[in-house]
Amino acid sequence: MTSTSLVSGLNLANTALTVLSACDTGMGDVKTGKRVFGLRRAFALAGTKTLVMSLWKVPDIPTQELMEDLYRRLLKGTPKADALREAQLEIRKKYPHPRNRGAFI
Secondary structure, three states: OOOOHHHHOOOOOOOOEEEEOOOOOOOOOEEEOEEEHHHHHHHHHHHHOEOOOOOOOOHHHHHHHHHHHHHHHHOOOHHHHHHHHHHHHHHHHHOOOHOOOEEEE
């Protein structure tokens, strides 16, 4: 059994936000004659409302700081998309290269 089939079998209908901060979590495999399969699709099938994931290999320290800032903003009540964007802009000040923040969507 694959991780995507395990995730898609979960009941996440009451989950407002899932954050996958590891490398390449937004990538999926293309199957001939089928759609792209991956964690993104699995979490959507499981019912999570919003998913934050990475599109490439992410550096550890900037990612940790980005996630800490994201969660601080969320706890203050900032809307999810705004919290991510604001955290990315803040990380940009310390780590200007796009690889340090741009992977997360």
